[in-house]
Protein backbone atom coordinates (compact mmCIF):
# COMPACT_ATOMS: atom_id res chain seq x y z
CA UNK A 120 0.00 0.00 0.00
CA UNK A 121 1.30 3.43 -0.94
CA UNK A 122 -0.26 6.54 0.61
CA UNK A 123 0.64 10.03 -0.58
CA UNK A 124 -0.81 13.02 1.23
CA UNK A 125 -0.33 16.57 -0.04
CA UNK A 126 2.95 15.58 -1.66
CA UNK A 127 4.91 18.47 -3.17
CA UNK A 128 8.29 18.60 -4.91
CA UNK A 129 9.84 21.85 -6.04
CA UNK A 130 13.08 22.21 -7.97
CA UNK A 131 13.92 25.90 -7.55
CA UNK A 132 10.98 27.80 -8.98
CA UNK A 133 9.66 24.69 -10.81
CA UNK A 134 6.92 22.72 -9.03
CA UNK A 135 7.29 19.18 -10.37
CA UNK A 136 4.68 17.65 -8.03
CA UNK A 137 1.97 19.96 -6.78
CA UNK A 138 0.16 18.66 -3.69
CA UNK A 139 -0.85 15.16 -4.78
CA UNK A 140 -2.80 12.75 -2.57
CA UNK A 141 -3.57 9.18 -3.60
CA UNK A 142 -3.63 5.61 -2.33
CA UNK A 143 -2.24 2.65 -4.28
CA UNK A 144 -3.85 -0.56 -3.04
CA UNK A 145 -2.56 -4.13 -2.93
CA UNK A 146 -3.98 -6.87 -5.15
CA UNK A 147 -4.47 -4.76 -8.27
CA UNK A 148 -2.23 -3.18 -10.88
CA UNK A 149 -2.39 0.61 -10.66
CA UNK A 150 -1.22 2.59 -13.66
CA UNK A 151 0.36 6.02 -13.17
CA UNK A 152 -0.35 7.84 -16.36
CA UNK A 153 0.69 11.25 -17.60
CA UNK A 154 2.43 13.08 -20.41
CA UNK A 155 6.20 13.66 -20.38
CA UNK A 156 7.24 15.91 -17.53
CA UNK A 157 3.96 15.38 -15.62
CA UNK A 158 5.74 14.39 -12.40
CA UNK A 159 5.54 10.58 -12.47
CA UNK A 160 9.24 9.84 -11.94
CA UNK A 161 9.57 12.52 -9.28
CA UNK A 162 6.62 11.04 -7.36
CA UNK A 163 8.08 7.53 -7.63
CA UNK A 164 11.48 8.75 -6.46
CA UNK A 165 9.85 10.33 -3.41
CA UNK A 166 8.02 7.05 -2.63
CA UNK A 167 11.39 5.29 -2.67
CA UNK A 168 13.04 7.96 -0.50
CA UNK A 169 15.37 9.07 -3.32
CA UNK A 170 13.96 12.60 -3.40
CA UNK A 171 12.88 14.49 -0.32
CA UNK A 172 9.37 16.01 -0.54
CA UNK A 173 9.24 19.82 -0.30
CA UNK A 174 5.97 19.33 1.56
CA UNK A 175 3.48 16.56 2.41
CA UNK A 176 4.34 12.92 2.96
CA UNK A 177 4.33 9.52 1.36
CA UNK A 178 4.34 6.16 3.11
CA UNK A 179 4.89 2.66 1.91
CA UNK A 180 3.13 -0.06 3.88
CA UNK A 181 2.53 2.44 6.67
CA UNK A 182 6.00 4.04 6.99
CA UNK A 183 8.39 6.10 4.92
CA UNK A 184 10.51 3.72 2.81
CA UNK A 185 13.74 4.48 4.65
CA UNK A 186 12.18 3.74 8.06
CA UNK A 187 11.60 0.07 7.23
CA UNK A 188 13.99 -2.37 8.85
CA UNK A 189 14.20 -4.42 5.69
CA UNK A 190 13.27 -1.99 2.89
CA UNK A 191 14.08 -4.42 0.05
CA UNK A 192 11.34 -6.79 1.18
CA UNK A 193 8.85 -3.89 1.43
CA UNK A 194 9.41 -2.38 -2.00
CA UNK A 195 11.39 -2.97 -5.14
CA UNK A 196 11.65 -0.32 -7.82
CA UNK A 197 12.66 0.06 -11.41
CA UNK A 198 13.50 3.73 -11.76
CA UNK A 199 15.05 5.49 -14.69
CA UNK A 200 18.55 6.05 -13.31
CA UNK A 201 20.19 2.67 -13.04
CA UNK A 202 23.30 2.22 -10.97
CA UNK A 203 24.76 -0.83 -12.65
CA UNK A 204 28.51 -1.24 -12.97
CA UNK A 205 28.98 -1.72 -16.75
CA UNK A 206 31.90 -4.15 -16.31
CA UNK A 207 29.95 -6.42 -13.98
CA UNK A 208 27.83 -9.32 -15.17
CA UNK A 209 24.09 -9.28 -14.50
CA UNK A 210 24.51 -12.15 -12.04
CA UNK A 211 27.37 -10.46 -10.16
CA UNK A 212 25.38 -7.24 -9.96
CA UNK A 213 22.44 -9.10 -8.42
CA UNK A 214 24.69 -11.16 -6.13
CA UNK A 215 26.47 -8.06 -4.81
CA UNK A 216 23.14 -6.46 -3.98
CA UNK A 217 21.77 -9.69 -2.51
CA UNK A 218 24.80 -10.18 -0.25
CA UNK A 219 24.50 -6.72 1.29
CA UNK A 220 20.85 -7.44 2.10
CA UNK A 221 21.25 -10.97 3.40
CA UNK A 222 19.57 -12.54 0.38
CA UNK A 223 20.83 -15.94 -0.79
CA UNK A 224 22.14 -16.97 -4.23
CA UNK A 225 19.05 -19.09 -4.80
CA UNK A 226 16.87 -15.99 -5.00
CA UNK A 227 19.39 -14.44 -7.44
CA UNK A 228 19.00 -17.42 -9.77
CA UNK A 229 15.23 -17.31 -9.34
CA UNK A 230 14.95 -13.67 -10.45
CA UNK A 231 17.35 -14.26 -13.35
CA UNK A 232 15.09 -17.06 -14.46
CA UNK A 233 11.88 -15.05 -13.93
CA UNK A 234 13.17 -12.18 -16.05
CA UNK A 235 14.46 -14.32 -18.91
CA UNK A 236 18.11 -13.36 -18.38
CA UNK A 237 19.52 -16.88 -17.88
CA UNK A 238 21.36 -16.97 -21.23
CA UNK A 239 23.11 -13.63 -20.65
CA UNK A 240 23.47 -13.64 -16.86
CA UNK A 241 27.26 -14.01 -17.05
CA UNK A 242 27.78 -11.32 -19.69
CA UNK A 243 28.87 -7.74 -18.98
CA UNK A 244 25.86 -5.57 -18.16
CA UNK A 245 27.58 -2.70 -20.02
CA UNK A 246 26.89 -4.51 -23.32
CA UNK A 247 23.17 -4.95 -22.63
CA UNK A 248 20.52 -3.55 -24.95
CA UNK A 249 17.93 -1.18 -23.49
CA UNK A 250 15.45 -4.07 -23.25
CA UNK A 251 17.88 -6.33 -21.41
CA UNK A 252 18.76 -3.44 -19.11
CA UNK A 253 15.04 -3.14 -18.32
CA UNK A 254 14.85 -6.87 -17.56
CA UNK A 255 17.86 -6.58 -15.26
CA UNK A 256 16.23 -3.56 -13.58
CA UNK A 257 13.08 -5.60 -13.01
CA UNK A 258 15.16 -8.53 -11.69
CA UNK A 259 16.78 -6.10 -9.23
CA UNK A 260 13.36 -4.81 -8.14
CA UNK A 261 12.16 -8.39 -7.53
CA UNK A 262 15.25 -9.48 -5.60
CA UNK A 263 13.88 -8.88 -2.09
CA UNK A 264 10.54 -10.57 -2.99
CA UNK A 265 8.90 -7.23 -2.14
CA UNK A 266 5.28 -6.58 -1.17
CA UNK A 267 5.24 -3.47 -3.36
CA UNK A 268 6.61 -3.05 -6.88
CA UNK A 269 7.21 0.40 -8.36
CA UNK A 270 8.02 0.32 -12.05
CA UNK A 271 8.78 3.55 -13.94
CA UNK A 272 8.01 3.08 -17.64
CA UNK A 273 8.81 -0.67 -17.46
CA UNK A 274 8.03 -1.42 -21.11
CA UNK A 275 10.46 1.20 -22.41
CA UNK A 276 12.79 -0.40 -24.93
CA UNK A 277 11.21 -3.84 -24.74
CA UNK A 278 10.28 -5.78 -27.85
CA UNK A 279 6.66 -6.98 -28.22
CA UNK A 280 7.39 -10.23 -26.42
CA UNK A 281 8.99 -8.27 -23.58
CA UNK A 282 6.01 -5.92 -23.38
CA UNK A 283 3.66 -8.88 -23.05
CA UNK A 284 5.91 -10.41 -20.43
CA UNK A 285 5.87 -7.22 -18.30
CA UNK A 286 2.07 -7.08 -18.57
CA UNK A 287 1.65 -10.67 -17.43
CA UNK A 288 4.25 -10.30 -14.69
CA UNK A 289 2.54 -7.17 -13.31
CA UNK A 290 -0.83 -8.94 -13.29
CA UNK A 291 0.64 -12.06 -11.70
CA UNK A 292 2.38 -10.09 -8.94
CA UNK A 293 -0.86 -8.23 -8.18
CA UNK A 294 -2.80 -11.51 -8.13
CA UNK A 295 -0.44 -12.66 -5.37
CA UNK A 296 -1.72 -9.73 -3.31
CA UNK A 297 1.17 -7.36 -3.95
CA UNK A 298 0.88 -3.65 -4.64
CA UNK A 299 1.94 -2.94 -8.22
CA UNK A 300 2.36 0.68 -9.33
CA UNK A 301 3.61 1.27 -12.84
CA UNK A 302 4.00 4.43 -14.84
CA UNK A 303 3.48 5.03 -18.50
CA UNK A 304 2.74 7.92 -20.81
CA UNK A 305 0.74 5.57 -23.05
CA UNK A 306 -2.94 5.07 -22.28
CA UNK A 307 -3.05 2.01 -24.52
CA UNK A 308 -0.41 0.32 -22.38
CA UNK A 309 -2.13 1.16 -19.09
CA UNK A 310 -5.51 0.04 -20.47
CA UNK A 311 -4.09 -3.40 -21.20
CA UNK A 312 -2.24 -3.83 -17.93
CA UNK A 313 -3.86 -1.87 -15.12
CA UNK A 314 -7.10 -2.28 -13.18
CA UNK A 315 -6.95 1.21 -11.76
CA UNK A 316 -5.46 4.41 -13.15
CA UNK A 317 -4.13 7.58 -11.57
CA UNK A 318 -3.67 10.33 -14.15
CA UNK A 319 -1.23 13.16 -13.45
CA UNK A 320 -0.66 16.34 -15.46
CA UNK A 321 1.63 19.25 -14.57
CA UNK A 322 2.12 17.81 -11.10
CA UNK A 323 -1.60 17.53 -10.24
CA UNK A 324 -3.90 14.51 -10.10
CA UNK A 325 -6.45 14.69 -12.93
CA UNK A 326 -8.20 11.35 -12.34
CA UNK A 327 -8.04 8.46 -9.88
CA UNK A 328 -10.49 5.80 -11.09
CA UNK A 329 -10.87 2.15 -12.08
CA UNK A 330 -9.87 1.78 -15.75
CA UNK A 331 -13.40 0.55 -16.52
CA UNK A 332 -14.88 3.86 -15.32
CA UNK A 333 -12.37 6.01 -17.13
CA UNK A 334 -14.18 5.77 -20.43
CA UNK A 335 -17.70 6.14 -18.95
CA UNK A 336 -16.75 9.49 -17.51
CA UNK A 337 -15.64 10.70 -20.91
CA UNK A 338 -19.06 10.10 -22.46
CA UNK A 339 -19.43 9.38 -26.12
CA UNK A 340 -21.16 10.96 -29.04
CA UNK A 341 -23.84 9.70 -31.40
CA UNK A 342 -23.50 9.61 -35.17
CA UNK A 343 -26.73 10.55 -36.91
CA UNK A 344 -27.47 10.50 -40.62
CA UNK A 345 -30.58 12.36 -41.71
CA UNK A 346 -31.85 14.17 -44.82
CA UNK A 347 -33.25 16.83 -42.47
CA UNK A 348 -30.10 17.79 -40.53
CA UNK A 349 -31.01 21.43 -40.01
CA UNK A 350 -34.27 20.56 -38.25
CA UNK A 351 -32.64 17.88 -36.15
CA UNK A 352 -30.01 20.39 -34.98
CA UNK A 353 -32.86 22.71 -34.06
CA UNK A 354 -34.84 20.17 -32.06
CA UNK A 355 -31.83 18.75 -30.22
CA UNK A 356 -30.32 22.10 -29.30
CA UNK A 357 -30.10 22.50 -25.54
CA UNK A 358 -27.56 23.36 -22.86
CA UNK A 359 -24.70 20.87 -22.83
CA UNK A 360 -25.47 19.50 -26.30
CA UNK A 361 -22.89 19.98 -29.03
CA UNK A 362 -23.47 19.13 -32.65
CA UNK A 363 -20.85 19.00 -35.37
CA UNK A 364 -21.54 18.35 -39.03
CA UNK A 365 -18.88 16.16 -40.60
CA UNK A 366 -20.48 16.21 -44.06
CA UNK A 367 -23.90 17.15 -45.42
CA UNK A 368 -26.54 15.03 -43.69
CA UNK A 369 -24.13 13.54 -41.14
CA UNK A 370 -24.04 14.86 -37.56
CA UNK A 371 -22.05 13.99 -34.43
CA UNK A 372 -24.13 14.82 -31.39
CA UNK A 373 -22.76 14.74 -27.86
CA UNK A 374 -24.61 15.51 -24.68
CA UNK A 375 -27.66 13.38 -25.62
CA UNK A 376 -27.86 9.61 -25.85
CA UNK A 377 -29.06 7.74 -28.95
CA UNK A 378 -32.41 6.88 -27.36
CA UNK A 379 -33.28 10.52 -26.64
CA UNK A 380 -32.19 11.64 -30.12
CA UNK A 381 -34.40 8.92 -31.66
CA UNK A 382 -37.35 10.03 -29.53
CA UNK A 383 -36.91 13.70 -30.46
CA UNK A 384 -36.67 12.79 -34.14
CA UNK A 385 -39.89 10.72 -33.92
CA UNK A 386 -41.73 13.50 -32.09
CA UNK A 387 -40.85 15.93 -34.87
CA UNK A 388 -41.33 13.41 -37.68
CA UNK A 389 -37.70 13.68 -38.77
CA UNK A 390 -36.45 10.73 -40.84
CA UNK A 391 -33.23 9.13 -39.59
CA UNK A 392 -31.04 6.92 -41.78
CA UNK A 393 -28.51 6.14 -39.08
CA UNK A 394 -28.28 6.45 -35.29
CA UNK A 395 -25.02 5.03 -33.93
CA UNK A 396 -23.64 5.54 -30.42
CA UNK A 397 -19.86 6.08 -30.59
CA UNK A 398 -17.93 5.06 -27.50
CA UNK A 399 -14.95 7.29 -26.91
CA UNK A 400 -11.76 5.34 -26.62
CA UNK A 401 -9.61 5.48 -23.52
CA UNK A 402 -7.07 7.32 -25.65
CA UNK A 403 -9.64 10.04 -26.50
CA UNK A 404 -10.51 10.54 -22.85
CA UNK A 405 -6.86 10.65 -21.83
CA UNK A 406 -5.97 13.16 -24.57
CA UNK A 407 -8.86 15.37 -23.55
CA UNK A 408 -8.02 15.14 -19.86
CA UNK A 409 -4.37 16.01 -20.34
CA UNK A 410 -4.67 18.46 -23.23
CA UNK A 411 -3.88 21.41 -20.94
CA UNK A 412 -1.11 19.54 -19.18
CA UNK A 413 1.27 18.60 -21.94
CA UNK A 414 4.61 20.21 -21.20
CA UNK A 415 6.40 19.43 -24.44
CA UNK A 416 3.80 19.67 -27.14
CA UNK A 417 4.68 18.70 -30.69
CA UNK A 418 3.79 21.57 -33.01
CA UNK A 419 2.13 20.63 -36.28
CA UNK A 420 4.60 21.29 -39.11
CA UNK A 421 3.83 24.72 -40.53
CA UNK A 422 2.80 25.13 -44.14
CA UNK A 423 5.97 27.09 -44.86
CA UNK A 424 8.22 24.55 -43.25
CA UNK A 425 9.50 27.09 -40.73
CA UNK A 426 9.91 26.69 -36.99
CA UNK A 427 8.43 23.22 -36.49
CA UNK A 428 11.06 20.54 -36.16
CA UNK A 429 10.05 16.94 -36.84
CA UNK A 430 8.98 15.19 -33.67
CA UNK A 431 11.43 12.60 -32.43
CA UNK A 432 9.85 9.19 -31.95
CA UNK A 433 9.12 8.40 -28.31
CA UNK A 434 11.69 5.98 -26.94
CA UNK A 435 9.13 3.24 -26.56
CA UNK A 436 7.89 3.60 -30.10
CA UNK A 437 11.26 2.32 -31.20
CA UNK A 438 11.36 -1.39 -30.80
CA UNK A 439 14.63 -2.70 -29.52
CA UNK A 440 16.29 -5.64 -31.15
CA UNK A 441 16.24 -9.10 -29.70
CA UNK A 442 16.36 -9.04 -25.94
CA UNK A 443 18.64 -12.02 -25.79
CA UNK A 444 20.68 -12.16 -28.92
CA UNK A 445 22.63 -8.92 -28.82
CA UNK A 446 24.66 -9.32 -25.67
CA UNK A 447 28.32 -8.71 -26.16
Ligand SMILES: Nc1ncnc2c1ncn2[C@@H]1O[C@H](COP(=O)(O)OP(=O)(O)OP(=O)(O)O)[C@@H](O)[C@H]1O
Nearest residue numbers: 130133135153154155156157158159160161162304
Ligand atom coordinates in the same frame (compact mmCIF):
# COMPACT_ATOMS: atom_id res chain seq x y z
N1 LIG B 1 16.34 17.15 -10.77
C1 LIG B 1 15.51 18.01 -11.36
N2 LIG B 1 15.81 19.32 -11.43
C2 LIG B 1 14.98 20.21 -12.00
N3 LIG B 1 13.79 19.88 -12.58
C3 LIG B 1 13.44 18.58 -12.56
C4 LIG B 1 14.28 17.58 -11.95
N4 LIG B 1 13.65 16.39 -12.07
C5 LIG B 1 12.49 16.63 -12.75
N5 LIG B 1 12.37 17.95 -13.03
C6 LIG B 1 11.24 18.58 -13.71
O1 LIG B 1 10.06 18.23 -13.02
C7 LIG B 1 9.00 17.95 -13.92
C8 LIG B 1 8.48 16.54 -13.69
O2 LIG B 1 9.46 15.61 -14.14
P1 LIG B 1 9.30 14.03 -14.05
O3 LIG B 1 10.56 13.42 -14.58
O4 LIG B 1 8.88 13.67 -12.68
O5 LIG B 1 8.11 13.78 -15.06
P2 LIG B 1 7.60 12.43 -15.69
O6 LIG B 1 6.11 12.47 -15.60
O7 LIG B 1 8.29 11.27 -15.08
O8 LIG B 1 8.00 12.59 -17.19
P3 LIG B 1 8.85 11.65 -18.17
O9 LIG B 1 7.89 10.64 -18.70
O10 LIG B 1 9.29 12.62 -19.21
O11 LIG B 1 9.97 11.09 -17.36
C9 LIG B 1 9.56 18.20 -15.32
O12 LIG B 1 9.24 19.51 -15.71
C10 LIG B 1 11.04 18.06 -15.12
O13 LIG B 1 11.74 18.83 -16.07
